[in-house]
Amino acid sequence: MDVLQAITNRRSHRAYKAEQLPEEVLEKILRAGLEAPSARNHQPWHFSVVQNPELIQEVHDEAARVMGREGSPRFADPDFQIFYYAPTVVFIFGEKGFSWTDVDCGIAVENMALAAEGLGVGSVILGLPKPAFQGNKADELRNRLQCPEGYDFVIALALGYSTDTKAAHDLREEKISRIG
Numbered sequence: 001m002d003v004l005q006a007i008t009n010r011r012s013h014r015a016y017k018a019e020q021l022p023e024e025v026l027e028k029i030l031r032a033g034l035e036a037p038s039a040r041n042h043q044p045w046h047f048s049v050v051q052n053p054e055l056i057q058e059v060h061d062e063a064a065r066v067m068g069r070e071g072s073p074r075f076a077d078p079d080f081q082i083f084y085y086a087p088t089v090v091f092i093f094g095e096k097g098f099s100w101t102d103v104d105c106g107i108a109v110e111n112m113a114l115a116a117e118g119l120g121v122g123s124v125i126l127g128l129p130k131p132a133f134q135g136n137k138a139d140e141l142r143n144r145l146q147c148p149e150g151y152d153f154v155i156a157l158a159l160g161y162s163t164d165t166k167a168a169h170d171l172r173e174e175k176i177s178r179i180g
């Protein structure tokens with residue numbers, strides 16, 4: 001798929017089939033993450049791929065516990081899971097103390113989301129797991145997710161074959177100033 005087409009077609013998908021991604025498709029998506037540019041080519045990221053639904057649920061449960069019900073209106077729905085039961089979740093951990101970590105991890109996650117789109121895989125970028133890495137179980141979860149020493153959670157990407165359809169978000173032309 002043409003890169004502009006992938007950018008235009010990408011949506012945040014919030015419903016997935018249980019069907020797992022083929023390994024070769026996942027590898028291409030992860031490679032797109034590794035291919036992302038980064039400040040001084042520092043690559044201050046680590047991608048932890050989780051396909052164990054119990055572990056994914058544990059991260060959800062801990063994020064929900066730390067956040068409390070006020071964390072997101074979506075928690076009012078008892079069936080809500082922050083990962084939308086996607087079969088694969090990539091946790092992106094970033095190096096603490098490097099000025100460009102958040103920017104670089106943001107670029108990497110979008111590279112992976114666009115690669116997924118191009119390969120017919122749905123995705124959603126997720127900030128909501130963050131509280132799971134801020135409560136009592138933070139160290140335990142970082143260890144189990146093989147977060148390297150000196151790194152912490154930045155963002156996650158849920159991946160799978162989506163079952164929802166969604167309109168494109170509004171485009172705010174006023175967000176562009178053309179100077180001379």
Ligand SMILES: Cc1cc2nc3c(=O)[nH]c(=O)nc-3n(C[C@H](O)[C@H](O)[C@H](O)COP(=O)(O)O)c2cc1C
Pocket residue numbers: 010011012013014124125126127128129155166168169
């Ligand atoms: C940094 C970041 C964090 C996000 N966190 C969440 C999240 O935790 N849960 C969720 O459902 N969507 C999350 N999203 C998706 C946004 O809600 C979505 O990108 C936005 O509504 C625009 O919709 P679109 O992606 O379909 O164009 C996040 C997106 C970004 C870029």
